[in-house]
Amino acid sequence: MDTYSETAELDPRKVEQFAGKIMQDIGGSMALLLSYMGDQTGVYRALRDTGRCDAGTLAEAAGVDRRYLAEWLGAQAAAGYVCHHEEDETFSMTPEQAIVLAQEGHPACLQGFVQMIVAQYATYEKAVEVFRSGAGRAWGDHHACCFCGTDRFFRPGYMVNLVDSWLPALDGAVAKLEKGAKVADIGCGLGSSTLLMAKAFPNSVFHGMDFHAASIEGARREAEETGLTANTRFTAVTAKGYDETGFDLACVFDALHDMGDPVGAARHIRESLKPDGTLMLVEPIAGDRLADNLNLIGQIFYSASTLVCTPASRAQEVGLALGAQAGEKRLAEVLRQAGFTRVRRAAETATNMVLEARP
Ligand SMILES: C[S@@+](CC[C@H](N)C(=O)[O-])C[C@H]1O[C@@H](n2cnc3c(N)ncnc32)[C@H](O)[C@@H]1O
Structure with missing residues (x-):
């Protein structure tokens, strides 16, 4: 060339x-x-x-x-x-x-994604400023449409995959959930993933946690409106700051790479699991090398990562800035640094990969 x-x-x-x-x-x-x-x-x-x-x-x-x-x-x-x-x-x-x-709600409906993009254009001046200076930009600093757009975009994929494919792909998780398990959903945003699981497994208790207070309020409202308050708890807290322990299952949906200290967060999660507990990490699909990701999905995720994910990580302590296209190898390295010993890819879709990590 x-x-x-x-x-x-x-x-x-x-x-x-x-x-x-x-x-x-x-x-x-x-x-x-x-x-x-x-x-x-x-x-x-x-x-x-x-x-x-x-x-x-x-x-x-x-x-x-x-x-x-x-x-x-x-x-x-x-x-x-x-x-x-x-x-x-x-x-x-x-x-x-x-x-x-x-x-709305159909897995092929793309209006949530459209809404996320419009939210970025709405605050383009901030994007340029951060890009130039290298400063962080907190998740909560985005236009309000970014939060509901993110939720609208991810929710249909969770509706199709989470209960029917991703949880069954984890070793022994469904049997525990049916019997009655304690589950953490960390970085739960507006709580769609938490509520989907809570509806499917009424014997289990689901703790949705996110440091963005407005999202947690939204999750609580949704729990009330959908009649799912009995087995859900929503708390505004950081991934490293929650006190609950004894979890059978911890989940992080499209959020670990947004965190400033993903190693510290994963370590805290590991310490909050039971010895035979499981971490389900859902992250954007990506190959391990830049050259593997030079396709439409890579273009979209690198763009979102430039505008939202990487600045969100930079705005927090450590500021590791993993990016939304970290790839399985890098993510597994983060999990091993956090003390997880067994990490494997349990499932994948066109847009997400699901890693199972055991203490
Ligand atoms: C891309 S959104 C995903 C939200 C939700 N899991 C979903 O799939 O719709 C990332 C979420 O991570 C949360 N987050 C980022 N850093 C965090 C931290 N250190 N502790 C707790 N939550 C965090 C943000 O507030 C945001 O809700």
Whole structure:
């Protein structure tokens, strides 16, 4: 591959090709912001439920301005997010468009991810400042949409995998959970993973812990609304600061790499487990080398890691800054430094890997 120099000859075809790629990304970034507007105003849901209709009917159904909606529909039809029918100037959604853009809770619905990205654009000045200075940026310092967007993004994957695949992949965990186990969910955020497990295993008690007080309040509210207060406890506390011990199972979902001191946190978790306890560590899927991760999933996770995960770690003591693409080898090293002796990959999906660690 040629590298840049002032005297290097430009290949106009390659310039055009590369500019074309960037134009695609620019189109995508505009489509996402408009998609967020469609999500928040209920336009997608109205189009899905009303069925094929014109802009005026849809404006009425969704309660939005008709003129703006006409421009929005033009942009969305051009992006392939909705369908345009020229013969009668109507619009509709295919079942696939409806699921990905409007079916809250469906594993293929991507609106949570869209919301997370919009939250990053909303505070771009802070992102530039931190990137330049190298300062940390606390998890709680992000736009509020970052927290619910993260939860909306991760929850469908947990709904599909956690109870049916990930827990059964751990040695003996389900039998303990059915009988009655004590479980910690550390860095639980809004508590979706905690509540899913609590619903599936009513004989067990689940302690959701996170140092972000607003998320813990949200988790408590959700527990009340879903009638799951009997076997859940939510506490605002750091991963190294909780006092409870005697856990049969500890889980960390997409949070260890966000911590400043993942070794210290994993050590504290190990000390809080029973001698035959298990740590289930769920982390973004990644290969061990940068070259392994130069694909779409790697691009997305390295981006989130630049904006959120690495600065979140830097904002805490130690500030190890593992990053969201640490890979199994590096994560296993962290766990061994923390005193875990047996570490293995128990399961994986397109976006996550699940490591089982035993004291
Ligand atoms: C990417 S979010 C994941 C949240 C949740 N586990 C989920 O999967 O939706 C990372 C979470 O880790 C929490 N966190 C980061 N560092 C922490 C620490 N040192 N102690 C406790 N929680 C921490 C953050 O507050 C945040 O809720």
